[in-house]
Amino acid sequence: MSLGDLFRISEFKNTIQKSKVEIVQLEETIDKLKKQNNIKLSLQQMKPEQLDQLINSKHKTLDELDKQIDFADKKRINALSEIEKQSDMLNEIKADISDLSPDLEMSSYGLYQPQYDFSDSLGYKDRLQEIRDQQKKSNQK
The missing domain is CATH 1.20.5 (Single alpha-helices involved in coiled-coils or other helix-helix interfaces)
Structure with missing residues (x-):
């Protein structure tokens, strides 16, 4: 070798x-x-009858699958619309928060936006007493 x-x-x-x-x-x-x-x-x-039965069973299966596809498509569309609604709501809430955040920032420093046209708390107290007196008079009548 x-x-x-x-x-x-x-x-x-x-x-x-x-x-x-x-x-x-x-x-x-x-x-x-x-x-x-x-x-x-x-x-x-296979005999023609058997072939017809096989074809019919395949058609039934196909119809059932089509129904399942339609149902799943409807569920998908509903889910997408729900997601859209929720995202719109989220955007609205975010807009509200952004509107309120300057007020929160000011109040954290002890400042606030007055809701009434009184220069001090004594004017508010006097006006509140007048309103209460008027209500008492109207209830006594």
């Missing part, structure tokens, strides 16, 4: 390995083709 034979042995081993892989792939292809052929033969061997 020479050195050249050793190199040829490794070549033969590689060729054998490649052939084994190719054989496995061809066997898988043969199995797939046999399955397809069996399906075609079974369909050809």
Whole structure:
């Protein structure tokens, strides 16, 4: 045995390995083709009534799937509209908060925006007493 034979042995081993892989792939292809052929033969061997029943069952399945798709689509549309409503409400709340934040900032420093046109609390107290007296007089009548 020479050195050249050793190199040829490794070549033969590689060729054998490649052939084994190719054989496995061809066997898988043969199995797939046999399955397809069996399906075609079974369909050809069926009677027309059986084929009609098979077609009808497939149509029913298709109709049920269409109904499920329609239902899911309606749910999706409802969810999107609800999300839109909620985001609008969120935007309104954010706008309200941004309107109130300057007042909150001022009140944190002890300043506030007066709601009545009184210069001090004594004027407010006097006016409140007048209103109460008027209400008492109107109740006594």
